[in-house]
Amino acid sequence: MIIIPARLASTRFPGKILANIHGLPMVIATAKRVQNLDDVAIAADTEEVVQLASDYGFKAILTSQDHQSGTDRINEAASKLNLSENEIIVNVQADEPFIEEAVVKSVIERAKNTDAMITSACKKIDLNHVKDPNLVKVILDINKNAIYFSRSVIPYDREGGFEGYFGHIGLYAFRKKALQTFCTLPYAPLEHIEKLEQLRAIYHGYTIAMVEVESQSFGIDTQEDLERALHFFQ
Numbered sequence: 001m002i003i004i005p006a007r008l009a010s011t012r013f014p015g016k017i018l019a020n021i022h023g024l025p026m027v028i029a030t031a032k033r034v035q036n037l038d039d040v041a042i043a044a045d046t047e048e049v050v051q052l053a054s055d056y057g058f059k060a061i062l063t064s065q066d067h068q069s070g071t072d073r074i075n076e077a078a079s080k081l082n083l084s085e086n087e088i089i090v091n092v093q094a095d096e097p098f099i100e101e102a103v104v105k106s107v108i109e110r111a112k113n114t115d116a117m118i119t120s121a122c123k124k125i126d127l128n129h130v131k132d133p134n135l136v137k138v139i140l141d142i143n144k145n146a147i148y149f150s151r152s153v154i155p156y157d158r159e160g161g162f163e164g165y166f167g168h169i170g171l172y173a174f175r176k177k178a179l180q181t182f183c184t185l186p187y188a189p190l191e192h193i194e195k196l197e198q199l200r201a202i203y204h205g206y207t208i209a210m211v212e213v214e215s216q217s218f219g220i221d222t223q224e225d226l227e228r229a230l231h232f233f234q
Helices: 026-034 047-055 070-080 101-112 176-184 189-194 199-203 223-232
Strands: 002-006 040-044 059-062 088-092 118-124 137-140 146-150 166-175 208-212
Touching (some): 002 026, 002 070, 026 047, 026 101, 040 070, 059 070, 070 088, 070 176, 101 166, 101 208, 146 208, 166 176, 189 199
Parallel strands (some): 002 040, 040 059, 118 208
Antiparallel strands (some): 118 166
């Protein structure tokens, strides 16, 4: 099941999930990108978005406006949908209207074959983007599991010449029981410092399995991101 958390009151870009993406509201454009992979539901925080989803033929669940993260929102939606404990739930961010099917499919396939709490994705990035704090970096171990995520440059290249940087793609797959466990874990100091909720899992000793993919997509956090995306994906 693919669940798209859709919060209307974005802090940096209010109402961004309704921004026009080639004639479609952003959240609907995102849903259409992944609708051929699995059942899709939109976990909304307002009746307006529930109605919008319905108008375009997508299932929507009204969730609390008090959730601290999209993961908490999809957990509520998964509960209301009565999904089985072993159902794989994929959290596709509403601000990823250009996410490629192949990327989501790769995450789903690894999630089927791992005992990790979470499965996510990353891609190689060039040195021009490494210092951007809005682009989250990740370092991996020998088994392609995440060691750490940061908005800073990781690893620090002391001698120079390193080119193996990975950028994180904010796409997460959980089995329902793992999702429920994650949402009961205490808030982690690292999560607070970096403002990255996936660090909660690592802090508490759980594994995040990663898939290296090729992707041109990027999340839209600001009006400038939107303009850049619309220009790039004409």
